[in-house]
Amino acid sequence: MIESLLIANRGEIARRIIRTAKRLGIRTIAVHSDVDAGMPFVAEADEAVCVGPANPAQSYRNAEAILAAAKSTGAQAIHPGYGFLSENADFARTVEANGLVWVGPGADAISAMGDKINARNLMAAAGVPVAPGSADPAETVEDARRAAAEIGFPVMVKAAAGGGGMGMAVANDEAELAKEYDKVRAFAERMFGDGSVLIERYFPRVRHVEVQILGLADGRVVALSERECSVQRRNQKLVEEAPSPAVSPELRERLLAAAAKAGEAVNYRNAGTVECLLDPSTGEFFFLEMNTRLQVEHPITELIHGIDLVEAQLRIASGLAVDLPSGQSGHAIELRINAEDPKRFFPGPGAITTWVEPSGEGVRVDSGYAAGTTVSQNYDSLMAKLIIFGADREDALAKARTAVDGFAIAGPKNNLPFFAELLENPEFLSGDYDTGIVGRMR
Incomplete structure (x- = not known):
């Protein structure tokens, strides 16, 4: 070790x-x-x-x-x-x-998955389902128009080198496409030093589901289980839960097999995540991207499997075996506690004068701050992750409501009021929601 x-x-x-x-x-x-x-x-x-x-x-x-x-x-x-x-x-x-x-994974795997177009092509060649989209970068607006004509509007305009929900825009027609193409390209050049743009089909109603994989020291790639990540603002996650309320045992089997295949295609080692878009009306899923690192939301997988993913990472990096879980049980939910206003989600950094974390059975708080510290405008607004484990989804939701009510933060703005609202929202409670849920709440 x-x-x-x-x-x-x-x-x-x-x-x-x-x-x-x-x-x-x-x-x-x-x-x-x-x-x-x-x-x-x-x-x-x-x-x-x-x-x-x-x-x-x-x-x-x-x-x-x-x-x-x-x-x-x-x-x-x-x-x-x-x-x-x-x-x-x-x-x-x-x-x-x-x-x-x-x-972490080898540099070659990071490179292969870092470019969305290259990643799409690799996954398609490996037999992993990919959404209709361009196999080459759209170098000009004309290229983007031709790709969109083949795919059909609406389309997603994406920075090929982007990640974390950044560098993405929806275009419903050619006029919007020209405008968004220029914006995404300029953003990509500024943020990632690579202006390559991908055009892909946009699904108006879709769920964001991802699978945790581990590339083991002995060369095997295993897929643990899926996480639901559809509660988002500006294409960035706010809430995750595991297992996904949308995934049946049969669909889970297909998702996990595809995720393992994705990892095998790039000789993956260490922890990673295969992100997919799920069409709830058909049960079809498509490869979105692979995150070649530990995910923010890894704790919910840890709780339903009884595994420490950081320990697994360290063991794999040391060339040691990992004790893999034999199954999963219960339900886990993660709420990202951000220093942002709960209505428009604009950052609200500042000095923390009060910080009281909730506790109790099934409650875990992974925090970066405490009273007397300051949320700086220089960094991401994430202050803590409130992670809840219950016997089933209903139990986890009930514990989450109590925990949100018991979390006290003063100083910077925070999104706890949003979570209190979400945990009473009929659409979210039903489990039948999609990536548009936050927009409908606002």
Whole structure:
């Protein structure tokens, strides 16, 4: 097993990784920006190194500074968490070239899945269902028009190098397509340094379902189970649950088989997620993308399977076997507690004056903050994840209502009132909802 681990991240995911590493007797090293010096994850690590100022490009995305911190502290391995450098193939290669262990998939798999067009083509060749879309980048508006004419409107205009719901727009006709194409291309060039654009069929009513996979040290790829991720704002997730209320045993079998096949196609190692769009009217599903890292919502899979996915990651990276769960039971829900207003979801950072977490049977809080800390405008608005486990969905929903009511935050804006509303919403309670549910609530 790895003996010392540098966590190239911050906030709740850094604390989450530190917790498992300490349980396994692994020495932990945190890296942090100057504004994060007083954060809980820094205090909880065995050692901490400041790697730069608040701007992520100069700290958490500063590969040179992070590698220097790893060398100066004698770290044996680097865990990237999610976001920042977690899906940067060049960084993964550099880590390994420096004789360190990369706790994640190989750089080739990251590269293969990082470009949405390349990923689509690879999956199609492997027999994984993909939505109708362009096999090559739309280099011009004319290319986009030709692709849309073949696919049929409405279409989704996507940044090929994008991820996390960023760089996406819907076009219902040619006029909208021309406008959105220019916007997405400019955004992609600015954010990802790659202006390649993919045109794909847009499904007005669709569910977002994903499958947790593990590429094991012995070369096998296993699929654990699915998560429902359809409660979204601006194509970014707010709530996840496992198992999905929309997935029957027969559909689950097909989803898991396709996800394992997707991992096998790129020789996948470590934890990853195969994201799919599910048409609830037909039961058809289509490959959306593969996230070559640990997902924000991994705890709900942990709870229904009784597995520690961070431990699994560390064992795989160490070349060790993983004790795989024999099945699943119960129901789990995750609510992303963000520093944002609960109506329009605009960021609302600020100093936290009150922070009281709920507790009780089936309640887990993975948080990055505490009273006296500050949510900085420099980083993502996620403050904590409220994770609930129940005997079944009804039990989990009841516990979630109590937990939301018992979570007290003052200072920054927060979206707890939205969750209180969602947990009483008839459409959500029925389980028959789709990615448009938040828009209908607003």
